[in-house]
Amino acid sequence: GAVVSQHPSWVICKSGTSVKIECRSLDFQATTMFWYRQFPKQSLMLMATSNEGSKATYEQGVEKDKFLINHASLTLSTLTVTSAHPEDSSFYICSARRTGRGTEAFFGQGTRLTVV
Amino acid sequence: KNQVEQSPQSLIILEGKNCTLQCNYTVSPFSNLRWYKQDTGRGPVSLTIMTFSENTKSNGRYTATLDADTKQSSLHITASQLSDSASYICVVSARMNYGGSQGNLIFGKGTKLSVKP
Numbered sequence: 001g002a003v004v005s006q007h008p009s010w011v012i013c014k015s016g017t018s019v020k021i022e023c024r025s026l027d028f029q030a031t032t033m034f035w036y037r038q039f040p041k042q043s044l045m046l047m048a049t050s051n052e053g054s055k056a057t058y059e060q061g062v063e064k065d066k067f068l069i070n071h072a073s074l075t076l077s078t079l080t081v082t083s084a085h086p087e088d089s090s091f092y093i094c095s096a097r098r099t100g101r102g103t104e105a106f107f108g109q110g111t112r113l114t115v116v
Numbered sequence: 117k118n119q120v121e122q123s124p125q126s127l128i129i130l131e132g133k134n135c136t137l138q139c140n141y142t143v144s145p146f147s148n149l150r151w152y153k154q155d156t157g158r159g160p161v162s163l164t165i166m167t168f169s170e171n172t173k174s175n176g177r178y179t180a181t182l183d184a185d186t187k188q189s190s191l192h193i194t195a196s197q198l199s200d201s202a203s204y205i206c207v208v209s210a211r212m213n214y215g216g217s218q219g220n221l222i223f224g225k226g227t228k229l230s231v232k233p
Contacts, residue, residue, distance in 0.1 A: 004159075
């Protein structure tokens with residue numbers, strides 16, 4: 001149990017286009033999901049906290065208009081990188097916390113984004 | 117400042133050998149400490165989670181220890197296998213004063229373990 005699936009696993013897009021990444025909790029409901037970015041040889045950095053049915057909370061320095069987050073259901077959150085630039089190339093990881101089950105969170109397998 | 121420091125940064129061992137990874141933290145107020153295994157190009161997978169009152173926790177060949185007084189944790193891997201090659205990340209959760217959050221997770225930079233045949 002407690003499987004979190006991200007799609008796609010990797011994506012290459014042209015500079016200026018938008019890319020959507022999906023995060024699904026397959027066998028549990030997740031009121032809260034989290035989006036991270038990880039650069040090579042660096043630790044995960046929290047970008048935003050996504051709450052079902054409400055606006056996401058962004059960490060300092062993360063542009064909310066560039067990284068659009070939608071959490072329309074208890075099992076799905078999406079991250080859209082708008083007007084992507086090469087510096088947005090990174091490994092994006094989501095995690096989901098079971099509704100009402102403490103702070104344990106489960107990570108997706110990550111999405112490698114390359115902007116050319 | 118809440119920080120998590122891991123050592124060594126990287127480690128190479130021979131298959132079948134044991135190894136110990138270290139994690140020191142300065143997170144307060146402390147909630148829990150987790151060890152994750154992250155394969156290259158994959159998301160982290162939880163190995164252990166320990167609260168303040170727990171000193172040790174095992175998960176197969178992985179044994180984590182926690183000394184809340186000295187704010188140190190270790191992850192011991194027994195009889196290493198080639199599949200143990202990965203980054204091991206120590207994550208400390210700070211207790212938040214409000215609900216609806218994952219708590220404040222502070223990530224270490226990880227120890228990259230390479231197990232050679």
